[in-house]
Amino acid sequence: MNVKKIILIFCFFAAAGWFNLSAQDAKRIDSLQNIVNNGTVEQQLEALARLEDEYEASDPQKAKEVAIRLLKLADKHDNKKWKASAYNQLGSICFMKGEMKNAENYFNHSLQVATEAKIQRAIQIARVNLSSVQRTTYRFDKAMENLQLVLTYFEEQQDQEKITLALSNIAATYAEMGNYERHNEYALKAVTICEKTGDKKSMGILLANLCTITSRQKKWEQSLQYGEKAVNLFREINNQYMVGLSTAKLVDAMLKSGKMDSIIPYTDEIIRISDKLDILPLKGEALNLQANYYLETKNYNEAKELAFKSAALIDTTEKTNLSMLYETLTETCIQTNDRENALKFFRGYKDNYEKITSEEWRGKVAEMEFKYQTEKKEMKITSLQKLQKFGISLTILGGISALAFIGLLVYRHRNQKYINELAEQKILKLEQEKQLLATQAVLDGETAERTRLARDLHDGLGGMLSAVKLNLFDMKQGAIIDTEDISRFDKVMELLDSSMQELRRVAHNMMPESLSRYGLKVSLEDFCNSFPHVKFHFYGNENRLEPKMEMTIYRVIHELVNNAVKHARAENINVQMIRDTDRISFIVQDDGIGFNPEKISSGSGLQNIENRINSVGGTINILSSAGAGTEITIDIDLNQPQNEQN
DSSP states (O other): OOOOOOOHHHHHGGGSOOOOOOHHHHHHHHHHHHHHHHSOHHHHHHHHHHHHHHHHHHOHHHHHHHHHHHHHHHHHTTOHHHHHHHHHHHHHHHHHHTOHHHHHHHHHHHHHHHHHHTOHHHHHHHHHHHHHHHHHTTOHHHHHHHHHHHHHHHHHHTOHHHHHHHHHHHHHHHHHHTOHHHHHHHHHHHHHHHHHHTOHHHHHHHHHHHHHHHHHTTOHHHHHHHHHHHHHHHHHTTOHHHHHHHHHHHHHHHHHHTOOTTHHHHHHHHHHHHHHHTOHHHHHHHHHHHHHHHHHTTOHHHHHHHHHHHHTTSOTTSHHHHHHHHHHHHHHHHHTTOHHHHHHHHHHHHHHHHHHTOHHHHHHHHHHHHHHHHHHHHHHHHHHHTTSOHHHHHHHHHHHHHHHHHHHHHHHHHHHHHHHHHHHHHHHHHHHHHHHHHHHHHHHHHHHHHHHHHHIIIIIIHHHHHHHHHHHHHHHHTSOOOHHHHHHHHHHHHHHHHHHHHHHHHHHHHSOHHHHHHOHHHHHHHHHHTSTTEEEEEEEOOOOOOHHHHHHHHHHHHHHHHHHHHHSOOSOEEEEEEEOSSEEEEEEEEOSOOOOHHHHTTOHHHHHHHHHHHHTTOEEEEEEOTTSOEEEEEEEETTSGGGOOO
């Protein structure tokens, strides 16, 4: 049975160190921890980054804690370089776990920080990481656009290691599209560089990918040789995670070539590695390979059981994994006469396969490569022209003069057109500002009214109810009441207490006292802790914002969480907030029933949230579908004029 195997994760970890902790590693970790505790700030930042690399393969949770610590320290000292690095590390951990949405979010933050600080190397690394997520989710045009920029930069820098990284990822993109000739072309270029530099890790990655591609081309002997060499290289450098991934590729080639002898021992080894490192997608892949083995040996019930176990572990946001899973499930259901599920899984496989082979994707990637090659040739031509004789330069100068005259005429025409467009833009901007002022006025009025009502309820009606309770209590002390009436009296007192508690709750929700006293973090923690299944996480500095901004963010999160609790039927709700020096982002996720954002976009609740976010110049992104939960991401630039603190 032919099963497509993933290549992209190998390329993503080409620059990462995945290995088990030896005695030497433990000594190195102790040394780094000592620097973290006693070094200068710059030394602490570098040590934390290296410490995260040490933990990433053996203890992902510990690695995440170190990366968050690095982010906080870098943010405290406004160190853009290490801040970008921390975001990259957090994204890498999410990528390893199959959490593609979170990974992409962290990589985008890294790219933004590096771009603002103009740190070119960090920009290119963030682009490589983003391309891995984009390739995973079949956005091949975006992946190739990023990789061509990376390749151009590192070719100019003559950085052979990073050129290999870019070539490997480009090859992987072609492989995912089914264009094996282009894959081999780029992969062999990278192999040639690795042979010169002695980079065993990158060589192992390339050999493992070549194992998969030659297997698809039915070059069995060559495929098995590539796979065995890759596994041996990773064993040699003690990189256990990559041993597991390369072994999976070797087992896939063995299945296709009919060599069944060592498949179960190999897959058991992969499962042991995945359990040790807590990498569920890798374990799911091993179970899927075992299911294929039992299909080939006609043990169909065992194959079906393993396939469904694999389905519970494989990350279905990775479309290649989804194709692999659908194909196995289809075959097992056919062999066990489960016609209904067989048809369902076959349709899923067919739809997924058509996406990867569509001519639209191929055309976009070909266009990007053509653009890259054209720019490269133009640079060479420009370089040669500088060496030509003075006479040729004069001829060119005359041509340029003629073009300049023509350009002057064109400029006059375009300048007039630009003036007209500028006038239209100013009119549009004035209209938008007018609408924004109206929205802000409505929201300011709403906040003032909430404050007044909360104060009136708490001080006015609350005080009156307290007085009623005291008078009733005094009346009870000075009167003779029958036993039956005492029971009624006590019930009235209980109802009065409940009414006072409800009054306090309503007043608090309208204008929480903790928001004005302690700020956004404390008030949101109090609010989220009032629900049993709502978790709140805060990253970054805790400086207070302008009161109107704090109220806007609190109201938005308050309404999003209430919507999830009331309508989404969610079991778990996760609220995350990331505070940078110049921006603030927050995410509200739930595992509820989801919805179609296009069908509900006109609802008053969502419209109120959008109005609040627009009033502070923020952006909102909604990801949801029926049965798949909801993720709402909001990003606000604190440097916009309306958001600058007094």
